Amino acid sequence: MTTAPAPAATREATGPTLIRLHEEGHDIVVADADLGKSTSARLFGDRFPERFFSFGVAEQNMISAAAGMAAMGRIAVATTFAVFAEHAYDQLRMSVSQPNLSVKMIASHGGVSVGEDGASAQSVEDIAVMSSLVNFNVVVPADVVEAEAVIEAAIRTPGPFYIRTDRPKHAVIYTDGARFELGRADQLREGGDVTLISYGLMVERTLEAAALLAAGGIEARVLNMATIRPLDVEALTRAAAETGAIVVAEEHLMHSGLGAMCAQALASRAPVPMEFVGIDNRYGESGVWHEVLEIVGLTPQAIAAAARRAVGRKSG
Amino acid sequence: MVTDTQRGPDGTSSATDDADLDALIRRIRRHIVRMVFEASSGHIGGSMSAAEIMSVLYTRVLRHDPRRPDWPGRDRFVMSKGHATPVQYALLAELGYFPVEELDTFRAKGTRLQGHSVLGKPPGVENSAGSLGMGLSFGLGMRLSARLAEADTRVWVLMGDGEQNEGQVWEAAMAASHHAAEGLIALIDKNGIQNDDHTTSTMVTEPLDRKYESFGWAVRSGVDGHDTAAVEEALRWACEVRGRPACVIFDTVKGRGVSFMEDNPGFHGAPPSPEQYEQALAELGVTPEARP
Numbered sequence: 001m002t003t004a005p006a007p008a009a010t011r012e013a014t015g016p017t018l019i020r021l022h023e024e025g026h027d028i029v030v031a032d033a034d035l036g037k038s039t040s041a042r043l044f045g046d047r048f049p050e051r052f053f054s055f056g057v058a059e060q061n062m063i064s065a066a067a068g069m070a071a072m073g074r075i076a077v078a079t080t081f082a083v084f085a086e087h088a089y090d091q092l093r094m095s096v097s098q099p100n101l102s103v104k105m106i107a108s109h110g111g112v113s114v115g116e117d118g119a120s121a122q123s124v125e126d127i128a129v130m131s132s133l134v135n136f137n138v139v140v141p142a143d144v145v146e147a148e149a150v151i152e153a154a155i156r157t158p159g160p161f162y163i164r165t166d167r168p169k170h171a172v173i174y175t176d177g178a179r180f181e182l183g184r185a186d187q188l189r190e191g192g193d194v195t196l197i198s199y200g201l202m203v204e205r206t207l208e209a210a211a212l213l214a215a216g217g218i219e220a221r222v223l224n225m226a227t228i229r230p231l232d233v234e235a236l237t238r239a240a241a242e243t244g245a246i247v248v249a250e251e252h253l254m255h256s257g258l259g260a261m262c263a264q265a266l267a268s269r270a271p272v273p274m275e276f277v278g279i280d281n282r283y284g285e286s287g288v289w290h291e292v293l294e295i296v297g298l299t300p301q302a303i304a305a306a307a308r309r310a311v312g313r314k315s316g
Numbered sequence: 317m318v319t320d321t322q323r324g325p326d327g328t329s330s331a332t333d334d335a336d337l338d339a340l341i342r343r344i345r346r347h348i349v350r351m352v353f354e355a356s357s358g359h360i361g362g363s364m365s366a367a368e369i370m371s372v373l374y375t376r377v378l379r380h381d382p383r384r385p386d387w388p389g390r391d392r393f394v395m396s397k398g399h400a401t402p403v404q405y406a407l408l409a410e411l412g413y414f415p416v417e418e419l420d421t422f423r424a425k426g427t428r429l430q431g432h433s434v435l436g437k438p439p440g441v442e443n444s445a446g447s448l449g450m451g452l453s454f455g456l457g458m459r460l461s462a463r464l465a466e467a468d469t470r471v472w473v474l475m476g477d478g479e480q481n482e483g484q485v486w487e488a489a490m491a492a493s494h495h496a497a498e499g500l501i502a503l504i505d506k507n508g509i510q511n512d513d514h515t516t517s518t519m520v521t522e523p524l525d526r527k528y529e530s531f532g533w534a535v536r537s538g539v540d541g542h543d544t545a546a547v548e549e550a551l552r553w554a555c556e557v558r559g560r561p562a563c564v565i566f567d568t569v570k571g572r573g574v575s576f577m578e579d580n581p582g583f584h585g586a587p588p589s590p591e592q593y594e595q596a597l598a599e600l601g602v603t604p605e606a607r608p
Contacts, residue, residue: 095453
C-alpha cells in the first residue's frame with residue numbers, strides 16, 4: 001500500500017467499529033434518535049436490527065432508556081449530534097453519571113466544522129458540558145483511524161463516555177495505525193521550544209502550525225490530547241517543564257474547554273506562559289466547514305502566532 | 317411472555333394474609349412519619365399516598381428476593397418519583413433488604429439512605445431519581461433489554477401525577493408504545509397535589525387515562541390506591557396485558573393516614589412539628605417512644 005488513505009470524517013468509524021466489536025462478543029446495544037444515517041450508527045442497525053433501538057427525535061428519553069439498558073448489564077451506545085446530546089444534559093447527569101452506568105454517548109457533527117447548517121447545529125460548548133459530569137470519560141479522536149481505537153476503548157472500559165466525532169472529511173494522521181491509549185496524550189512531533197496541544201480536526205492544523213514555526217526557527221512539540229477527561233496531567237506537566245511554554249488550540253469555546261482545564265492543572269504544578277486558540281465567546285455561522293474555522297480564528301497561522309507570543313513570554 | 321405471578325425463588329415474602337399486610341402498611345406509615353421528623357426534612361405526603369401500592373406490589377406481585385438483591389431473574393421496580401424514598405426505604409427494610417434500624421440514618425451524614433433515590437444504595441434501589449420524569453424511560457430501557465434476552469422480567473415504574481408535567485414522560489410513553497413494550501407497567505400515584513399546590517392549580521394533567529390510551533397503552537384507571545384488594549387486582553390485571561405497555565392510575569390521598577396531613581399541600585416536602593409528630597403517631601397507633 002503506497003497510496004495515502006483517503007480523507008474521512010471521524011463519524012464514519014462509528015457503525016463499522018460497533019459492528020466489529022459486537023461480532024467479537026461485546027454485548028452492545030445502540031440507541032438512535034433519528035440520525036442514524038448521519039452518525040453511521042444505522043449500519044449497526046442494518047446488521048443487528050434487534051439490537052438497534054429507534055427512539056425518534058427524543059434525546060432525553062433515549063439517554064435514560066440507554067441507562068436502563070446499561071443497568072441490565074448491556075453496553076449501551078447512544079448516538080446523535082453533539083448539539084442534541086446537550087439537549088439531554090440532566091439525563092446524562094442523573095440517569096448515567098450519578099449511577100456510573102456504561103452508556104457511551106457517541107456524538108457526531110461536533111464543533112463549528114458542521115459548516116453550512118449554521119450556529120444552531122454547531123457545538124461550541126459540548127466539551128465543557130460533558131466534562132462537567134462526574135465519572136465521564138471525554139474523548140475526541142483526531143482522525144478516522146483514531147476514532148476506531150477510541151470507540152473500541154470506550155466499549156472495553158466500563159463507565160460513561162462522551163465521544164465527539166466530526167462531519168467533514170479530513171486528512172488521516174495515523175497512516176501507520178492508531179496509537180490511542182485512554183487518558184494518554186500522543187506526541188506527534190518533538191520539539192523543545194514550545195508545546196502545542198489540540199484534539200480533533202485541530203490536530204492537523206496544529207501540525208501545520210509546527211511546520212510554520214520550524215521555518216522560523218521555533219521547534220514545537222505537538223501533543224494530540226484526544227482524551228480530555230481524564231486529563232493526562234503527567235504529559236502536560238512534562239511538556240511545561242521541558243518546553244517552558246504551552247499553546248492549546250481547540251474547536252470549542254476558549255473559556256471553558258481543554259485550554260482552561262490545562263491552565264488549571266498547570267497553575268498548581270508547573271506554571272509557564274500559556275496561550276489559547278479557541279472560539280472567543282461567540283457562535284459559529286454558515287459556510288463551508290473550513291471557511292467557518294477561519295471565521296472563528298482556528299487556523300494554523302493563529303496557532304503559530306500564539307506560539308510565538310508564548311515563546312516571547314518565556315523568561316531567561 | 318409474562319404470564320404468572322410468583323414469589324421470590326426461595327418463596328420469600330411477607331404479609332401472606334390480609335392481616336399481615338395491613339400490619340405491614342401501618343408500620344410503613346409510622347416509619348415514614350418518624351424518618352421525616354427525625355431528619356427534619358423529607359417527603360411525607362407522597363410517601364403516605366403510595367404505601368398500599370408499594371406494599372401490595374412487593375408482597376403479592378413483584379418477583380424478588382430480599383436476600384439476593386442482585387438475583388438476575390427479579391422483576392425491576394423503578395422509583396421515578398424519587399422524593400418518595402421514605403416509603404421505599406421503609407418497605408425494603410421491613411422486607412429484609414437491610415436492617416430496620418438503618419432507617420434512623422435517613423438523610424443523615426454518612427447514610428446510604430439519601431433524600432432521593434441512589435441506584436444500589438441501599439440494596440434494592442434499582443435507579444437514581446430526584447429529577448422527575450426519567451423513570452419511565454429508564455424502565456423502558458430495562459424492559460427492552462430484558463426482552464432482547466427473551467426474559468419475562470417485568471418492569472414496574474412508580475410515578476406521581478405532578479410528574480406527568482415532565483415532557484420526557486410523554487417521550488417515553490410514545491416510545492414504549494412504538495416498541496410494544498409488554499411487561500412495562502406504569503403505576504401512577506394520583507394524589508392530586510404537587511410541590512406547591514394542587515395539580516389543578518399548578519398544571520392540569522387530566523384526563524390522564526385518555527392520554528395514555530391515546531398513546532397506545534392499556535389503561536386501568538379509577539383504582540382506589542388505598543384498598544389493598546383493589547390494588548392487587550389492578551396489579552394482576554397489568555401482568556396479563558399483552559402486546560403493549562400497561563398503565564394503572566391509582567386514586568390516592570396525599571398524606572393518607574394522618575388526618576391533618578391528608579390532601580394538604582403543606583406536607584409535600586415539609587416535616588411535622590413536634591406536636592404534629594406526636595399527634596401523627598397517635599393517629600397511627602403508637603407513641604414516639606415505641607418502635608413501629
